[in-house]
Amino acid sequence: MTSARRRWIGLVFISIAVALIIVDSTIVNVAIPSIIKDLGITSTQVQWVQESYTLVFAALLLVFGTLADRYGRRRMLLIGVTIFGLASILAAFAQTGDLLIGSRVIQGIGGAMVLPTTLSIINATFRGRDRGIAFAVWGSTIGGMVAVGPLLGGWLTTYFSWRWAFGINVPLGIVIIVGTLLFVLESKESADPRRVDVVGAILSIVTSATLVFGLIEGRTYGWWLTNKTLKIGDWTWPFDLSIIPLTFAVTLVAGTAFVLWGLHRQRVGKTTLLAFSLFRIASFRNGNIAALIVSLGEFGIILSLPLWLQSVLGYDALQTGFVLLALAIGSFVASGFAGAFGHRVSPITVVRVGLLAEIIGVAGLGSVISIDAGWLSIVPFLFVYGFGVGLATAQLSGVVLKDVPVDQSGQGSGTSSTARQIGSALGIAILGTILFTSAGTALDARLADRNLPESARTQVVNAVVDSAGAAIPALTKQNADVGRDAKIAFSDATRYAAYSAAGFLVLGLLASLRLNGVSTRREEQLAAAAAPLP
Structure with missing residues (x-):
């Protein structure tokens, strides 16, 4: 088998690995109502089921991107997939919300080993035009899996159990491991490995963890004064x-x-977790800023839509997955569009067109969300949104890494993935907080207009918010007027979340204005790198 053919077959299994990681970040969304009923988790735990995975994922990407460069990218990929598969088994058998969240934490560790490693393998394996095609495949896989996850999760949840949304990862993991061993070559830094920046790793984890914890738990414990006392074992938070x-x-x-x-370690010539010198590269610096902001809007809305579709419109998990399939179709169409026109326009132009399509799609969703909305009014905007994701994701990755030296590809791809995942984590935290806070406020106001006593209002509002909307159908059966108020309030909150996501995407589009095409100096270097590998 020729080395070129082996590289392309290896890309198939790398793409499956990416699909495994991305699907798991979205497959749970449509299963959440079933998990709520089965395990009795609260709305805060709903956010943590998502965030525990995304947060650990984001916090460890830089660490594992660096380790992969030094000790072997293929080795790190194999270890990550193995950990991910074992954690999926734990999640499938979880009997409480806390055990499920703990399993998601371990999944996040495995996922953090896989995603930056796939990028750095592509960056080290492909050259020139082939590298652009490989990045397009990688990015399109991410865009498509964002919606294939809910469809797969809906099918498994409806006809089997939400537990199979995690169990499906095991056979896929086995396929990835076998394919990687057969077709993906090992690669790592040519220089001797040096000590990893442990202090930097700890500081990065603390920064990410505390930021997302504050955003998610603010509405529970109070943004300034204590609303609910924090207890850890026998210890109680003692202050107002x-x-x-x-x-x-x-x-x-x-x-x-x-x-x-x-910066201190860099000045004294020691290794750093983050290659700060890479931020002197304009494409890398500005591209990561844009990627972080865009991810705030891209994936946060995927949390609220399935909850609204099932709790307000009454769709089951599979129907919800079919509605969200429009997003995947849009992404796949975008990959074909990028392939046909990518050589005629610059990558950054494709990114901006994609972001504009995302803004139109998400803002359009906000305009049609109501208790009487039908799937025909939702699907076109999801398609446009998916089309934008498919265009922007792949090309933005290429723009960010196009000037990064191969020996630093792990750090570069780890930084790029971290920017995206931190943006995604913040998006889920911020948009989730907007969703649940505004739903509670709006519902309380509507019930007050009905002169419902405060104790009864509090009970209804807590039931709706704590169940992430899952209590709405039961409330509707008990009292049609109260149920309708709950549906309207939850729909309004979902609309606010959509408009907020559109706002973040507008900021991302503005940030992309600082991205330029390939400089004349870099054109020569890239032309030299275009020579085929032996």
Whole structure:
């Protein structure tokens, strides 16, 4: 078998690995109502089922991207898939919400080993035009799997159990391991491996964890003054001031310390978790800023839509998956569009067109969300949104990494993936908080207009918010007027979340204006790199 053919077959299994990781970040969405009924989890736990995975994923990407460069990219990929598969078994058999969240944490560790490694393998394996095609395949896989996940999850949840949404990862993991061993070559830095920046790793984890914890738990414990007392074992938070301001203060201090520590190590010639020198490259610096902001809007809305479709419109998990399939179709169409016109326009132009399509799609969703909405009014905007995701994701990855040296591809791809995942985590946290807070406020106001006593209002609002909307059908059966108020309030909240996502995407589009095409100096270097590998 020729080396070229082996590379392309290897890309198939790398893409399946990417699909495994991305599907797992979305497959749970349509299964959440079933998980709520089965395990009795609250709306805060609903967010943590998503965030525990995404947060650990984001916090460890830089660590594993660096380790993959030094100790072997294929080796890290294999270890990550194995850990991910074992954690999926634990999630499938979880009997409580806390055990499910713990399993998701372990999945996040495995996922963090896989995603940056796939990017750095592509960056180290392909050259020139082939590299662009490989990045397009990688990005299109991400875009398509964002919606294939809900469809697969809906089918498994409806006809089998939500537990199979995790169990499906095991056979896929086995296929990836076998294919990777057969067709993916090992690669790592040519220089001797040096010690990993442990302090930087700890600071990066603390920064990410405290930021997302504060955003998710702020509505529970109070943004300034304590609403609910925090208890950890026998210890109780003793102050009237909420723990959330302290959490954000830790975020600020740890984040500042991470940057200062990294710059210090760089000055004295020691290795750093984040290659700060890469930020001197304009395409890398500006591309990561754009990617983080875009991800705030791209994936946060996927949390609220399945909840609204099932709790308000009454769709089952499979019907919800079919509605969201429009997003996947749009993404696949975009990959064909990029292939046909990619050589005629610059990558950054494709990124901007994609972002504009995402803005139109998400804002359009916000305009049609109501208790009387039908799938025909939703699907076209999801298609446009998916089309934009398919265009922007692949090309933005290429723009970010196009000037990164191959020996630093793991750090570069790890940084790029971290920017996306932090954006995704923040999007879920922020849009989830907007969804549940505004739903509770709107429902309380509507019930007050009905002169419902405060104790009864509180009981209804808590039932709707704590169940992430799953209590709405039962409320409707008990009292049609109260149920209708709950549906309207949850629909309004979902609309606000959609408009907020569109706002983040607008900021991402503005950030992309700082991205330029390939410079004349880099054209020569890229032309030299275009020579085929032996």
